[in-house]
Amino acid sequence: MARQPIGKVFLVGAGPGDPYLLTLRAAELIESADVVATDALVSPDVLSRVPRSAELIFVGKRAGAHAVPQEEIHRLLIQKAREGKRVVRLKGGDPFVFGRGGEEAEELAAAGVEFEIVPGVSSAIGGPAYAGIPVTHRAHAATVTLVTGHEGDDSAGVDWAALARLRGTKVFMMGTANLAVIAKNLRQNGMRDAEPVAVISKATTPEQQVIRGTLADIADRAQGVATPALVVVGAVVQLRDAINWFESKPLFGKRVVVTRAREQASGLRRLLEEAGAQVIEFPLIEIAPPDSYESLDRLIDVLDDYQWLIFTSTNGVRSFFDRLRFHGKDARALGLVMVAAVGESTADELRASGIEPDLVPPKFQSAALLPLLEGDQRGIRTAIVRGAEGGEELIEELRRRGGEVDLVVAYQTRRLAADPAILQDIDIVTFTSASTVDNFYAAAADRAASILQDARVASIGPMTSDALRKHGREPNVEASSASIESLRDAIVEAF
Structure with missing residues (x-):
C-alpha cells in the first residue's frame, strides 16, 4: 500500500504592501506551493508568484468582513496538509503581529x-518607514x-x-x-492634546497617503x-518633514x-516603480518563436560565409543565441564576422552574450546604419537578424549597393487581446516599439483618443514616435536613446 505523503503548512508573512519587501524565503x-490560502491584504503582485498548478484560496479578512471564519481556516489548513499538500498560509505583514x-x-x-513560521515585514515598522517616520530615534523615542x-x-x-504613561x-x-x-482615551489618561499623530493609509504602496495632526484633531482630519x-x-511623527523619502520620488x-510584451515589461516596470510610479501592465504583444527556424538554422550552419551580422533588437539577439546553443555552439561560432547592433539596448544584449558589437548607430533606427556601412557592398554578404515584421529599407539599400543580403527571421510578435477598461485615470502611457503603438490603437479602437487625451505619451525613439504621428498623436516625451533607462529618465525629466 502506497504511503500517504506528509504535508506541511508554512505561515508566511507577505509584507506590508510593496511587493519588493517580500522575503526571499x-x-x-x-512559488513551490500546492495550496495558497491568502488574506485580503496581500499584494496582487505577490499573488502573481503563485504557480498556475497551485490551488489559490481566498480566506481574506478585513475589519468587519470575514470571508472565511477563523475556525474554518484552521480546518482547511489541517485538511490540506493531511492530504500531503505543501500549504502556504499567506498573511499581510507578519503572521505573528x-x-x-x-x-x-x-x-x-x-x-x-508540521508547520514553519516565515516572518514578514510588519506594516507597523514598514509603514512608518515609508512615511518617513522612524518608530525609534535616539533623541525622541x-x-x-x-x-x-x-x-x-x-x-x-x-x-x-498604562499605555498613556508610556x-x-x-x-x-x-x-x-x-x-x-x-x-x-489617550487624552483622558494624561497625554497632551498637542501630541503629534500620523495616519498612514495604504502604506508602502504608490497610493500611500499620510494625514498628520494631533490627538485633539486627528479624528476630524482623517x-x-x-x-x-x-x-x-x-x-x-515630526521627523517626517525631514525624511519623507517615499512620497518625494x-x-x-x-x-x-507599460505596453511592452509581458516577458519584457519587468525591466521598465522596475525602473518606473523605483521612481515612485504605479505601473499598469497592458501587454499588447507577445514574443513568439518564428513559424520556421529554417532561415536561422541556415545562418548558423554557414556563419563563416558572412561578413556582417546585423541585429535590430534585443529579441533578435536572445533568439539567435538561444538557437545557437540549441545547436551546441556559443559566441565563438561568430569567428571573424563583424556585428552591428541597432540601439544601445541591443548592443548591451550582445555584450551579455559575450560579443562586443563593431558598429552601433547613434539612432535606434536600422536605416541609421546606412551612412556607417560601405557604399560599395559588392562581395559583402550580410545577414539581418530580426522579427518577422519590419521595414525593408535597410535590406533594399544594401542590395542596391551590390551586397548579398539575407533576411533571418529569429522571432515573431503576436497581437494580444487587451481590455482598455483597465486604463482609468492614467497619467502616462509608454510605447517601446511601433508595433505596440499600432496594437494599442487596435485594442482601444474608438476609445484610444479619449484614453490618451489627458495622459502624456512617452516614446522610446523616432520610429515609435513616427508610428504615433501616423495615428494623429504627437508624443509628449521621446527618449534620447533607445533604452528603457533613457525612457525612464525622459519621463522623470518631463515631470
Missing part, C-alpha cells in the same frame, strides 16, 4: 501537523509599543492609563475605525481615509501604463 515557498498566526500555529500543533486598533470604549484588552512611539494597527476612541491604515502617535502617485 517567502517568494521561494509561494496581529495576524492570528499564533492561533493557527497552536491549532496545527494540536493536530500534529527609546521604545515602541504596538497596539491593536480594534479596541473600543468597553474593551478590557488595552490598559489605557513614553516613546505608539503604533495602532487597523485603528482608523476607532480613531476617535483611541485619541479620546475622516474617510482609505483602509488599510495605521496610526502612529509620538514625537517621531519624482513619479510618486503617477499611474503609468
Whole structure:
C-alpha cells in the first residue's frame, strides 16, 4: 500500500504592501506551493508568484468582513496538509503581529501537523518607514509599543492609563475605525492634546497617503481615509518633514501604463516603480518563436560565409543565441564576422552574450546604419537578424549597393487581446516599439483618443514616435536613446 505523503503548512508573512519587501524565503515557498490560502491584504503582485498548478484560496479578512471564519481556516489548513499538500498560509505583514498566526500555529500543533513560521515585514515598522517616520530615534523615542486598533470604549484588552504613561512611539494597527476612541482615551489618561499623530493609509504602496495632526484633531482630519491604515502617535511623527523619502520620488502617485510584451515589461516596470510610479501592465504583444527556424538554422550552419551580422533588437539577439546553443555552439561560432547592433539596448544584449558589437548607430533606427556601412557592398554578404515584421529599407539599400543580403527571421510578435477598461485615470502611457503603438490603437479602437487625451505619451525613439504621428498623436516625451533607462529618465525629466 502506497504511503500517504506528509504535508506541511508554512505561515508566511507577505509584507506590508510593496511587493519588493517580500522575503526571499517567502517568494521561494509561494512559488513551490500546492495550496495558497491568502488574506485580503496581500499584494496582487505577490499573488502573481503563485504557480498556475497551485490551488489559490481566498480566506481574506478585513475589519468587519470575514470571508472565511477563523475556525474554518484552521480546518482547511489541517485538511490540506493531511492530504500531503505543501500549504502556504499567506498573511499581510507578519503572521505573528496581529495576524492570528499564533492561533493557527497552536491549532496545527494540536493536530500534529508540521508547520514553519516565515516572518514578514510588519506594516507597523514598514509603514512608518515609508512615511518617513522612524518608530525609534535616539533623541525622541527609546521604545515602541504596538497596539491593536480594534479596541473600543468597553474593551478590557488595552490598559489605557498604562499605555498613556508610556513614553516613546505608539503604533495602532487597523485603528482608523476607532480613531476617535483611541485619541479620546489617550487624552483622558494624561497625554497632551498637542501630541503629534500620523495616519498612514495604504502604506508602502504608490497610493500611500499620510494625514498628520494631533490627538485633539486627528479624528476630524482623517475622516474617510482609505483602509488599510495605521496610526502612529509620538514625537517621531515630526521627523517626517525631514525624511519623507517615499512620497518625494519624482513619479510618486503617477499611474503609468507599460505596453511592452509581458516577458519584457519587468525591466521598465522596475525602473518606473523605483521612481515612485504605479505601473499598469497592458501587454499588447507577445514574443513568439518564428513559424520556421529554417532561415536561422541556415545562418548558423554557414556563419563563416558572412561578413556582417546585423541585429535590430534585443529579441533578435536572445533568439539567435538561444538557437545557437540549441545547436551546441556559443559566441565563438561568430569567428571573424563583424556585428552591428541597432540601439544601445541591443548592443548591451550582445555584450551579455559575450560579443562586443563593431558598429552601433547613434539612432535606434536600422536605416541609421546606412551612412556607417560601405557604399560599395559588392562581395559583402550580410545577414539581418530580426522579427518577422519590419521595414525593408535597410535590406533594399544594401542590395542596391551590390551586397548579398539575407533576411533571418529569429522571432515573431503576436497581437494580444487587451481590455482598455483597465486604463482609468492614467497619467502616462509608454510605447517601446511601433508595433505596440499600432496594437494599442487596435485594442482601444474608438476609445484610444479619449484614453490618451489627458495622459502624456512617452516614446522610446523616432520610429515609435513616427508610428504615433501616423495615428494623429504627437508624443509628449521621446527618449534620447533607445533604452528603457533613457525612457525612464525622459519621463522623470518631463515631470
